[in-house]
Each structure stands twice: as C-alpha cells, then as structure tokens.
Amino acid sequence: MTTAVQGRATAPVSTAAQSAPWLVAMVLFWGLSWPAMKLALGTVPPLWLATFRFGSAAASLFALLAVRGGVRFPPRADWPIVFSIGGLQMMAFTGLGLIAMQYTDASRAAVLGYTTPLWAMLAAWMLLGQRPTGRQGLALAVGMAGVALICSPFEMDWRRPEVVGGNVLLLTAAICWSLVILHVRRHRFLSRPIELAPWQMLFAAVPLGLMALVTEGPPTHIGWSLELVGLLAYIGPLATSACFVISTEHGRRISTFAMSNITMGVPIIGALSSALLLGERLTVPLSLGLALIVVGTGLAALAGRRKTPAVAPAGVGARA
Secondary structure (H helix, E strand, O other): OOOOEEEEEOOOHHHHHHHHHHHHHHHHHHHHHHHHHHHOOOOOOOOHHHHHHHHHHHHHHHOOOOHHHOOOOOHHHHHHHHHHHHHHHHHHHHHHHHHOOOOOOOOHHHHHOOOOOOOHHHHHHHHHHHHHHHHHHHHHHHHHHHHHOOOOOOOOOOHHHHHHHHHHHHHHHHHHHHHHHHHHOOOOOOOOOOHHHHHHHHHHHHHHHHHHHHHHHHHHHHOOOOHHHHHHHHHHHHHHHHHHHHHHHHHOOOOOOHHHHHHHHHHHHHHHHHHHOOOOOOOOOHHHHHHHHHHHHHHHHEEEEEEEOOOOEEEEOOOO
C-alpha cells in the first residue's frame, strides 16, 4: 500500500530505468500477496493473520533501521500521521479486508481494494469541498461504473448475506484508506517515510493482536506447518516490509504518473494469480469491472498530473 507523502522531481531516464526491475518485482510481490493471504486464511483467523503480517513487517523494518543506525521515536508533529496510517490504512484496511476474504474471492478483494483513488476524490469533494474537475469527474464515473458492475447481481450473489457483507467490508476498507490519502496530502512530515513505517506497523499490530485475542482466542489453536510459516514470511517481511523499502527507495526516482500506473498492476496480478493458483473464476463482469477501475484510476492519475505535476507518491505501507 503506497501513500503520497513528499514532492519530488522526475528522475533522469537512466535512474528510472535502473529502478524498473525493482518496481516490477514490487508489483509482482504485492499482487501475489492476495492469493497468499487467501491461502493463509485457511489456517489462520483473519485478525491473527493481520497481526502476524504487521508484527513481522515492523520487526523487519526495525532491524533494518537498527543496522543503518536510524531507529528514532517519531516527533510529536508526526504522531497524527502514525496513528492515521497505522490505524486506518494498515489496521482497518487489512483487518476488514481479511475478514471479507473469508466470504469473497481474493481476486475480488484485490480489485475492490484498489478503488481507493476513486473514494479519495469523492471524500475530497464531500469533506473538503474540492469539486472534481471535468477530467476527474470522468475518471470517477468510469471507475465507479466498474465498482457498480462488480457489486451488481450480474457478478455477486445478493441472496447470500455473508457475500454481500464481505463486499461491503471491502468497500469500507477502501474508504478508510482513502481518508488517509487526504490526511497525508495535508500533513507536513518531519521524518522520512521509512523512519515512520515500523511505528505505523507496530501501532497496527498491537490493537489487532488484542482484538484477535478477544474475538478469535489465543493463537495456540493454529495448525502450524512449514507451508504456513513460508506464507507468513512472504506476506509480512517480503510483501510488506521489503516492498515498502523498494517503494521508498525506487518509487521516488520516477514521476507520480508513472508510479500510479505501475501500482495499478497490483490488482491485475492479484486477480490473475488468484485465478491461476486458487482456481478462482475471472468472470466477464469481474474482468470488465477491473478494466473500468484501472482505466478510471489511470484517468485520475492523468488529471492529477496535469493539475499538480510536482507532487509524487512515496511508499508508506503495503498496497496489498
């Protein structure tokens, strides 16, 4: 999950080309994390899975910063963004998403989870009075048409309350993340993203662990195996913390528009890999909905590029 935090200029072509393989790997790891989480949910309850994800990711980043000599407690001015990203983008988005994935396919979760730019435009309009431009309005209409198609009776079984509830949770998770995007745009950072990230992950992991203990019981009932350990190592240290490092180190070397379009490969990889690895069906409505959402978010990125060409995203969390 990336979030816009600081401005940057477009890097030279040679530098961007050197970062390309890393960014491609990041998108692949993030995309493949969706079927990995679905597989892990067969053994680990959702809140414990979210706890293990962010707990292990936080430990990995703390270790990396310790080696670099850069572990610092966040200054008071950055506490609000630690609570916002850790609470809404990480804890709420992932917790709600994993609960929903008990009743929905990983491919659907990946697609609906990546509607956050659309909800951010709506939230900016409704909460901040930032009326969309003509191009943004077109992007919003196209993207929301995709959401409507995926959630329509053509694609979703409205006779099953658990399925409807799962999709509502996925959209709620995306809306939570969109609110963080608005906060990040207005926050003045005193610390680098990588210095704040482990604290944000820790802030997500601790409440998740407490909620898991109360609602799902102690993790002693989990059937541990080498396969599960491998899945957890992939979901946490690799697909969360390592991809975050790639995003912060290499994402800043390319333009905002390029980064936005690159990360839209995540739901595509998530949907395709879920179909290949889990046997999930990519129906015509789901595929068309995914296409509309990708086009809508691409148009939104293009509109943002023309409006504010100097603002660019750097990673602050997992896109998965």
